[in-house]
Amino acid sequence: MKNVDDLIESAAELAARGLSKGEIADELNVSRETASWLVERSGATAQPTDMPTREGAATPGSSPQDIHVDWSAVGRDSKRMGAIAEAMADMLAKHGEGVDLTIGIEKAGGPIATLVARELETDLGTYTPAKHQWEEGDIEELGGTFSRNFAGIRDRECYIVDDTITSGTTMRETIEAIRAEGGEPLACVVLADKQGLEELEGVPVYSLLQVISVGKEE
Ligand SMILES: O=P(O)(O)OC[C@H]1O[C@H](OP(=O)(O)OP(=O)(O)O)[C@H](O)[C@@H]1O
Numbered sequence: 725m726k727n728v729d730d731l732i733e734s735a736a737e738l739a740a741r742g743l744s745k746g747e748i749a750d751e752l753n754v755s756r757e758t759a760s761w762l763v764e765r766s767g768a769t770a771q772p773t774d775m776p777t778r779e780g781a782a783t784p785g786s787s788p789q790d791i792h793v794d795w796s797a798v799g800r801d802s803k804r805m806g807a808i809a810e811a812m813a814d815m816l817a818k819h820g821e822g823v824d825l826t827i828g829i830e831k832a833g834g835p836i837a838t839l840v841a842r843e844l845e846t847d848l849g850t851y852t853p854a855k856h857q858w859e860e861g862d863i864e865e866l867g868g869t870f871s872r873n874f875a876g877i878r879d880r881e882c883y884i885v886d887d888t889i890t891s892g893t894t895m896r897e898t899i900e901a902i903r904a905e906g907g908e909p910l911a912c913v914v915l916a917d918k919q920g921l922e923e924l925e926g927v928p929v930y931s932l933l934q935v936i937s938v939g940k941e942e
Pocket residue numbers: 749750751753755829830831832833855886887888889890891892893894895
């Protein structure tokens with residue numbers, strides 16, 4: 725994907741296939757506000773059932789403050805993924821050798837976390853955020869889930885791995901979910917952090933790329 729016109733075209737195609745704006749956001753790896761804006765710009769109509777928008781949503785006609793991060797050149801190639809995971813593991817390594825668990829956030833964080841866990845020689849767990857279960861109604865009433873096919877959390881220190889931070893909602897939810905299970909997140913790492921965070925809920929955040937907007941708010 726090269727420019728915003730490609731994104732608008734992709735959003736139109738996904739809307740034509742019957743996807744909601746939330747699903748289009750997931751597919752294109754942009755915020756829901758941006759997905760909404762792309763769909764509006766394309767002139768298409770997305771399915772009505774959708775995620776609630778957050779504060780700061782773009783109003784119709786105004787352009788959203790978001791950046792699309794396309795990391796598919798890495799994601800499509802296991803060798804490149806391995807190299808990136810090595811770099812991500814290196815950022816976490818300073819937190820000590822006692823950590824023996826890495827949690828990946830589904831879906832995109834799962835494959836990356838697998839390679840990071842291999843690099844760090846830790847166990848592997850996965851967390852599926854509440855948004856993946858959302859259909860309609862209040863998302864606050866839903867919880868995410870830890871897969872039983874992977875390692876358990878209870879009373880263990882761990883790292884958290886995902887591809888991107890956009891608003892930080894997913895990472896914050898994952899930190900809280902791990903703590904609710906009795907675990908202790910020591911650090912998070914992502915490929916790209918669009919918030920430029922140093923920490924979240926008291927947990928250090930590392931990223932290979934910090935995406936920092938220098939544009940003026942209108
Ligand atoms: O900081 P936030 O605003 O919460 O957004 C970041 C999240 O959004 C993306 O997931 P997505 O919903 O696209 O799901 P996927 O990982 O299954 O593709 C990304 O993988 C993060 O988990």
